[in-house]
Amino acid sequence: MALNKVSVDDINVSGKRVLCRCDFNVPLKEGKITDENRLVAALPTIKKLIADGGKVILCSHLGKPKGEPKPELSLAPVAARLTELLGQEVKFAADPEVVGPNAKAAVEGMKDGEVILLENTRYRVEETKNGEAFSKDLASLCDIFVNDAFGTAHRAHCSNVGVSELVDTAAVGYLMQKEIDFLGNAVENPVRPFVAILGGAKVADKLNVISNLLEKCDTLIIGGGMAYTFLKAQGNEIGKSLVDDSKLDYCKEMIAKAEKLGKKLLLPVDSATITEFPNPIDAPVDVEVYESDKMPADREGCDIGPKTAALFADAVKSAKTVVWNGPMGVFENPTLAEGTIAVAKALAETDATTIIGGGDSAAAVNQLGFGDKMSHISTGGGASLEFLEGKELPGVAAATNK
Numbered sequence: 001m002a003l004n005k006v007s008v009d010d011i012n013v014s015g016k017r018v019l020c021r022c023d024f025n026v027p028l029k030e031g032k033i034t035d036e037n038r039l040v041a042a043l044p045t046i047k048k049l050i051a052d053g054g055k056v057i058l059c060s061h062l063g064k065p066k067g068e069p070k071p072e073l074s075l076a077p078v079a080a081r082l083t084e085l086l087g088q089e090v091k092f093a094a095d096p097e098v099v100g101p102n103a104k105a106a107v108e109g110m111k112d113g114e115v116i117l118l119e120n121t122r123y124r125v126e127e128t129k130n131g132e133a134f135s136k137d138l139a140s141l142c143d144i145f146v147n148d149a150f151g152t153a154h155r156a157h158c159s160n161v162g163v164s165e166l167v168d169t170a171a172v173g174y175l176m177q178k179e180i181d182f183l184g185n186a187v188e189n190p191v192r193p194f195v196a197i198l199g200g201a202k203v204a205d206k207l208n209v210i211s212n213l214l215e216k217c218d219t220l221i222i223g224g225g226m227a228y229t230f231l232k233a234q235g236n237e238i239g240k241s242l243v244d245d246s247k248l249d250y251c252k253e254m255i256a257k258a259e260k261l262g263k264k265l266l267l268p269v270d271s272a273t274i275t276e277f278p279n280p281i282d283a284p285v286d287v288e289v290y291e292s293d294k295m296p297a298d299r300e301g302c303d304i305g306p307k308t309a310a311l312f313a314d315a316v317k318s319a320k321t322v323v324w325n326g327p328m329g330v331f332e333n334p335t336l337a338e339g340t341i342a343v344a345k346a347l348a349e350t351d352a353t354t355i356i357g358g359g360d361s362a363a364a365v366n367q368l369g370f371g372d373k374m375s376h377i378s379t380g381g382g383a384s385l386e387f388l389e390g391k392e393l394p395g396v397a398a399a400t401n402k
């Protein structure tokens with residue numbers, strides 16, 4: 001799918017001030033970055049802007065400081081790590097108001113090819129409301145804007161949408177392009193058979209995704225906590241498993257829709273069940289496996305069972321395109337991670353294009369050591385889900401058309 005937006009390859013940034021919105025929303029533990037995938041993913045665009053002689057001003061949000069400075073959510077550790085990753089100084093402009101005296105002075109003194117990083121954009125209360133004052137502040141720093149933050153593309157905030165509207169050129173970066181290429185091609189132009197796998201906790205979170213993917217894919221696999229509402233809708237006892245009783249009719253509709261469209265809809269045929277949810281989540285559990293029509297009322301399904309794992313793995317084997325969002329069970333617990341591992345393995349072994357839709361599924365795949373076996377792991381959970389729903393992403397829409 002060709003993205004009809006001006007990209008970093010179409011602009012000349014030499015000697016210009018370029019504000020580049022990245023997604024540096026990385027997990028931090030006691031000031032240390034525990035997963036730097038998002039930083040690494042941002043490097044190609046940053047390196048391109050440096051090589052072309054731009055004055056590179058980076059910005060991002062980190063966590064949810066809710067419109068005020070929170071020292072534990074400062075981007076200072078990111079500036080330090082980017083300095084190492086780029087092999088050149090990334091100067092940190094530590095203004096609590098993001099665009100303050102430090103940022104202005106730093107930009108003023110920049111030479112071509114230098115890089116600075118602004119403070120957490122969500123220190124500003126306007127950011128998540130797309131308020132004009134902050135968008136104007138950001139726009140005043142730059143001649144050109146580049147948006148490479150796919151992870152926030154489903155939001156209309158100052159640092160992606162607001163600022164885009166106030167500059168002459170708002171281009172998309174390489175990461176944004178890559179994300180849209182992979183997800184867009186998979187959904188709109190897939191090499192078939194196209195298998196979509198959905199899991200995770202709640203049906204309600206993924207209503208539109210289920211409906212949209214049913215239209216696009218050849219086989220839809222549903223596992224994880226959300227499968228039990230489907231199993232109940234089919235008349236099965238699901239014991240204490242996760243359920244959304246308000247969505248039983250919706251599940252019935254989806255089952256009927258699959259049938260009408262001639263699509264395969266695969267649900268768990270067995271489950272790994274427990275009696276008490278583990279607390280802490282990785283505490284030992286006593287697991288018993290039951291087939292889907294034989295679940296006792298006092299059990300809770302917390303992972304797909306071995307027959308289901310084999311069924312799902314088999315469906316993936318002949319696929320040419322696979323999109324996966326949401327774990328198959330409570331993967332945070334080693335005993336309940338087996339289904340998720342089996343599916344990750346099946347994806348790792350197929351020669352299909354395999355796309356992981358971010359969030360918990362990306363964490364699971366990386367944690368289980370299959371990260372480098374996937375064709376693409378999205379950096380945006382929420383954004384990739386909205387994309388799979390078929391929605392237009394405001395962060396992409398705001399970029400300048402070609």
Ligand code: ATP
Pocket residue numbers: 199200201202205224225226242301302303325326327328329330331332357358359360361362381382
């Ligand atoms: P994100 O929204 O961050 O992209 P995701 O879409 O990958 O994440 P979620 O819908 O957030 O996934 O669900 C992930 C959670 O679902 C995990 O914490 C996992 O423990 C839980 N989960 C999966 N299967 C079950 C189950 N059978 N019972 C209870 N919880 C489950």
